[in-house]
Amino acid sequence: MDMSQYRNLFLSEAREYLKTINATVVALEESPEDRPGIDTLFRGSHSLKGMAASMEYADIVEIAHAMEDLMIRVRDGGLPFGTGVADLLLEGTDLIDKLMGEIEGEREPRSSTGDLPQRLSGYTPAPPPAAESLSGAGAEGVGSVSGARSGTGAPEQERAPAQPQGEAERGKDAELNTVRVRTELLDHLINLTGELITNKHRLLNIGRELGSAPLNEAVTETSKLLRALHDEVMKVRLMPFDAICDRFQRSVRALAKKSGKDLHFELEGREIGLDRGILEGLTDPLNHMLRNAVGHGMEGSAERIAAGKPAKGTVKLSVARDRDRVLITVSDDGRGMDPRHMTAAAIRKGLITPEEAEQLSPRQALMLCCIPGFSTAQEVTDVSGRGVGMDAVNASIQKLGGSLTIESEPGRGTRFTLTLPMTIAIIHALIVQCGTIRGAVPVTAVLRTVELRREQLATVGKRRVFYLDDEAIPLLSLNRVFGLPLGRFPDGIVPLFVTEAKGRRVGIIVDRLLGQHELFIKPLGRPLAKLHGVAGGAILGDGEVVTLLDVADLL
């Protein structure tokens, strides 16, 4: 019998259970007496065990069974839910996840359950130090992190698996109203929609050439339908931010524990939907920023108390929608960043000259941390401080068509804000011409376009600049970056767009600004996918092909 379809269903459902268990474990460290949370853990372990048993995955059954037993002792036997229990349960979910990876990859099982089932079954909490309070999870040690609980966690009335009749029926209704769809199908849908948009622009061009009113009317109507189709397909592709939250809770928890910092981790906006392409690209940058917040931003309890702050710090990750953009913020109430220290460090490392430092606004000074090689960490640890982080974060965000801003107040904390488009497949871009090359720059990377008169050009040091809001913006020629002859601008007007590169605003001179277009971005594949500074391509309505420029990478 072909079990593959059942295997995929098992893996998909089991991963949802693991995610719930992980989130609930972290939340329970904050509120160890939370009965619905304890029930959720018991129920999750029990369900995992049953599902794995039906597929004859004995190792997973053994671990899930031991986790379930441990939770019975917590629920009915008075075993306090503390760090020891949490660590064991998370170790259990990690191992199950690893075993599932082997099943998914159809590899020979390499991971063994080891002594984990015995450690889960035989767990007894270490006696608390005499001086500490006996109540709650805090008794088990320093370096704890607590997560704000965002699940609904309906109160349970009886042992799983029995469910109240009404709940079971609601569950069945929900099953009938939803279907599981393979992600490849969703990708195909957005590709087809993109092709239709490209063809719409082609028809618009033909309509203009023919001057046919009925054709233009029909194309306009088609455009409206396409917009609606695009919106609906986008909605289908959206995945809740929650899909990647689990790893952040785990990561912050582990780091806080390792660095002995007591902090509260808040998550807001888990239900906000993002295009799955963006979501995939966000995990590493967000993880890095959270590591920075815990490793650099947050002080130890003693330092916080001395500064008149609560002993327990707060790190917050929040997501919000703003029209067709998504705003993600990583903030902390830690020691903050001082723009003067940032410029001093950058001068010391030879990244900028003192003259350049004088030109920087406080906001720009904070963005210096995005220059490769910049790090103000006092010491290099495996938590953070290797000086290779924020430049990679910034580059990743710009690759997704987004931008990064930093606000900070010394002693009060820091806030990193990522502004991201809703999708990376169909975008609005500014088309520019340099010599024979036409390139597209995502509008999210364009701060503004400017047509300068020659007399507005100035020189600071050896650099050509122009002034925007009293700030000297350095100028670069995209022709020069491309290795093309420089533009001549016989009419005395120099077209440029302002973008942010390596944390600083910069004016990019081009031969011509050709306006904004809606583009369906296609990958370049081998070999051009390796080309630096180009993130894909698109076909315009007149059939011309443009390359999507990754300005940050180009510069």
Added chain:
Amino acid sequence: MERLLLFTLAGRGFALDLQEVAEVMEPQQSFPTPRTPVHFVGLINFHGALTALVDFGLFLGLGARPKGQGKVLVLDARLASLALWVDGVTCVIAGEAVLARAPGQDDLTAELLETEYGTVRLLRVEALLDALEQGL
């Protein structure tokens, strides 16, 4: 069954496994890409897929051909988004029609094949892709 597409470049013979070729086309309009070596002519729109057009003669140092002349061999999309601009296509032959085979003398050449059309170099597509990528 092995089938080979034979083509020419600067008077020399080359071959590709026919399974690696999606289509043979007339030269068509291409659009230049920034910061690529001179043998990357640009991007072409191959049935909606963006495909890099490489002047194979320039790549091998055998010189370019006049614009609009020659043929374009588009590789199978499962291998790459790549089209090779060559002088001309000779024919397709069955593997059994190869008179003799010898090991290739360089990374790009899988084998030297003796055919009734002369000696041809059977190209190793993976090595070609690696070489093109390294040049970027």
